Each structure stands twice: as structure tokens, then as C-alpha cells.
Amino acid sequence: MRVTDDRYSRDWRRLELAVRMIRHEARTGTIRLWTGLSDDRIRKLYRTYVQSVAVTPVRRHRGKTPSQTSFFLRNREMRRHGALLAGIYSRLGLLDRDAAGHPLLPGRPAMQWGGLVLSAYEAYLELCPDVCISFEHACHLLDALWAETELGLAACRSCAALTLVDRLRVGSAGCTFCSSQRTSRPLASPGSERMQ
Ligand SMILES: [Zn+2]
Incomplete structure (x- = not known):
């Protein structure tokens, strides 16, 4: 029972982190890296979030992650x-x-x-x-x-x-x-x- 509770808690924290990242328009690759969720799971989560939770438009970013420190x-x-x-x-x-x-x-x-x-x-x-x-x-x-x-x-x-x-x-x-x-x-x- 304890193991199940721990796993449920870990999965819940993973999903919660992913949704917060989606809200801030994180790239799929970053969400995958941080949460361990599959691309397919992230896509479904994204669709659910956009359709039922988001009050402002959320964009999905593609391409390379930023790498230029000169930006700052x-x-x-x-x-x-x-x-x-x-x-x-x-x-x-x-x-x-x-x-x-x-x-x-x-x-x-x-x-x-x-x-x-x-x-x-x-x-x-x-x-x-x-x-x-x-x-x-x-x-x-x-x-x-x-x-x-x-x-x-x-x-x-x-x-x-x-x-x-x-x-x-x-x-x-x-x-x-x-x-x-x-x-x-x-x-x-x-x-x-x-x-x-
Ligand atoms: Zn100063």
C-alpha cells in the first residue's frame, strides 16, 4: 500500500510540474527532460490543458532551445x-x-x-x-x-x-x-x- 501511495504521489508531482511548464510554454524536450514523461503523454496533457484549463492562449515552441548567453x-x-x-x-x-x-x-x-x-x-x-x-x-x-x-x-x-x-x-x-x-x-x- 505504501509503495502505491509513494508512486501515486510521485506521478502526481510529475504531472503537476509538467502542467506548470506547459503554462509557461516550455518546449516538449524540456518537459520530457525534467519530468520523465513521454512525448505522447506530454502532447495529451497539453491538449487537455489548452482545452479545459488555459484562460490565455498557450503556444507550443519548436526548434532549438536558447543557447546564447549574449542574449542577457x-x-x-x-x-x-x-x-x-x-x-x-x-x-x-x-x-x-x-x-x-x-x-x-x-x-x-x-x-x-x-x-x-x-x-x-x-x-x-x-x-x-x-x-x-x-x-x-x-x-x-x-x-x-x-x-x-x-x-x-x-x-x-x-x-x-x-x-x-x-x-x-x-x-x-x-x-x-x-x-x-x-x-x-x-x-x-x-x-x-x-x-x-
Ligand atoms: Zn550599482
Whole structure:
């Protein structure tokens, strides 16, 4: 009886995770990878969700998953959104590392941490109605931050806010707010700057 209960509970969590992913227009491949459900099961789930639950249109995305980290650094707005989402990841423990500096979660089944990623993405949607990071890009951001080869998260040198940094560039800029202050500040005569 106990085994049946555990299996039922696991299946339920799997389906719940898949439906949340469908709601955020995750690709079938990502849903399969995270939940272990077959493509056929995902298709049926998608049809059921769209026909009986969805109140807004849900698109199915095909093609390659995002793989360009430059997406998050291409302008100030994207860096701001990326830093916000990365900060939520950090807050929820998704970027935690072991004593040797290796990320804790990537080697574990996504069923253990997938719900947290969805919660982070949903928090981002709440905070940023002008959303410009899709769920698939949000997953890519997490992968990039785990890898820490091209993209990193660091405290701004001026205000200590978390900011995305380009690890391939020496002397990456501060947070988007401080960078915009620097570029919009009028030229001042020596000694005229006031402390902020
Ligand atoms: Zn700053």
C-alpha cells in the first residue's frame, strides 16, 4: 500500500510540474527532460490543458532551445531583467555551491528542484509585467550561471546590488542603475561632485 501511495504521489508531482511548464510554454524536450514523461503523454496533457484549463492562449515552441548567453547582455534592459531573475534564483538557493565550488543541483533529478525554478520564474513574472525573458531563456540563464564560464553573478562595485557580469570581459560594468547614472551624469567641474 505504501509503495502505491509513494508512486501515486510521485506521478502526481510529475504531472503537476509538467502542467506548470506547459503554462509557461516550455518546449516538449524540456518537459520530457525534467519530468520523465513521454512525448505522447506530454502532447495529451497539453491538449487537455489548452482545452479545459488555459484562460490565455498557450503556444507550443519548436526548434532549438536558447543557447546564447549574449542574449542577457545585449542591452541595459536585458541585463536588468537577467539580474532580477538571477537574484531570485540565488535567493531560492538554486545557485548554491558545495565547498569545492561546484553547483549543488545540476546532477540531481529536476523533479527535486524544477518546482523551485518555476516558482522563481513566476516571481519574476509578478515583479516584471514587461516580461522579456521566456521560460526557456530563464532555464538557459540558470544553466549559464551554473556553468559560470561566460556569465556570472556579482555585487556591483558601487551599490552592492546583484548584477550579471560578462566573465569573458575584463572590468565588467557595474549594475544597470549605476551604469546609467554614470553615462547620464553631466560633466562636472573638479570638486563639484557631492556624496550620494
Ligand atoms: Zn550599482
